[in-house]
Amino acid sequence: MLSRFSIYLIGQIGEPGGKDMEKGKIISIEERIPKLKKLRKRKTNRRLIFIISLFFLILLAVGYFQSPLSKVASIEVKGNQLTPAAEIIAHSGIEKGENIWKAGARQAEKNLERDPKIQQADVSVTFPNRVKISVKEQQKLAYLSKGKKLFPVLNNGTILKEAVGSTPEQLPILYNFKAGAELDQLMDSLEQLPSEIVNSISEIYYAPKKTDSRHIQLFMNDGFEVSATLKTFPEKMVYYPAIISQLDPNVKGVIDLEVGSYFKAYNSGKEKEPVDEPIPQP
CATH class of the missing domain: 3.40.50.10960 (Rossmann fold)
Incomplete structure (x- = not known):
């Protein structure tokens, strides 16, 4: 019984026409095992890092939505001359203190454009908790x-x-x-x-x-x-x-x-x- 097994990959490369064929390289799988182990370890580490990063991102997201940072802190109005900023904010339906991501920017735009004084409205949310309202008024x-x-x-x-x-x-x-x-x-x-x-x-x-x-x-x-x-x-x-x-x-x-x-x-x-x-x- 052999003390160890040796497995060889023998490949031969030759040319047709009866020409001499070159001997293939002989590579021992025993020599490749450390490289395979390193490759497997590297993949495992990457997977572990991804899982840990995802876990921390979930924690940060949960913490953000539970913190005051997710509440509307300020509402900025631009482009208004005919309508006071307070009136525009009231017509938009967005209120300070509500969840920033539930503010409903598109609905706020529709609400504002129902005002005959406003030709076009654009509402955007800026991280972490600011809302910007830009209006184009009638002339x-x-x-x-x-x-x-x-x-x-x-x-x-x-x-x-x-x-x-x-x-x-x-x-x-x-x-x-x-x-x-x-x-x-x-x-x-x-x-x-x-x-x-x-x-x-x-x-x-x-x-x-x-x-x-x-x-x-x-x-x-x-x-x-x-x-x-x-x-x-x-x-x-x-x-x-x-x-x-x-x-x-x-x-x-x-x-x-x-x-x-x-x-x-x-x-x-x-x-x-x-x-x-x-x-x-x-």
Whole structure:
């Protein structure tokens, strides 16, 4: 009986055609056993490290969710000018002290976008316990006069409930308008016009006529008056700078944009009838 077994792997590599074949290398499995043991130990250690790491991660997660760090500590609001931050936070439905991961960012965005003053909302959670709310508000385009009070009007036709004592922005003041189709159409028109034209309008009156239920009358900051209809107002008013460039700035009057484009100069003295003067189309 042999004292030990020796097992050999003998491989031969040869070429066809009856050429001499080279003797294969002889490798003892006894020599490979230490390498196999090291490889197995290395895999075992890696598995053990993974299990221990996973265990500690679970402990950390459990500890985090049980600690105050998982509760909403601060709510930051950005992009708001029309709506106070406290009101935005209240509308979002997120409260301080609730679980940060149950705050419901997507639902909060939907809640905020139901507000007619807010065009778009983005709510994000920042580790460990901060919430950021970014809003894009509707654009304020005019002020509506009601008695002695002025109320901001947004581009979507929304009239804000909070009156202002003055007009910090150079925006048109609206008269005789109320919430409805005419106001919505006017706001849509103002939104289409360049800001420099909108800012050049001092006052806009809703002045319907028998022949035009959507007739409006504008008074400009440069002293001219404009007669127009909401049906074609944005298409024609966009040429206002080109029209007044053809007029004598010292001769004021009415620029009629209802049908074509005409200028009616105010007469001097006691005469009240305007004089018609055609203006070439730009």
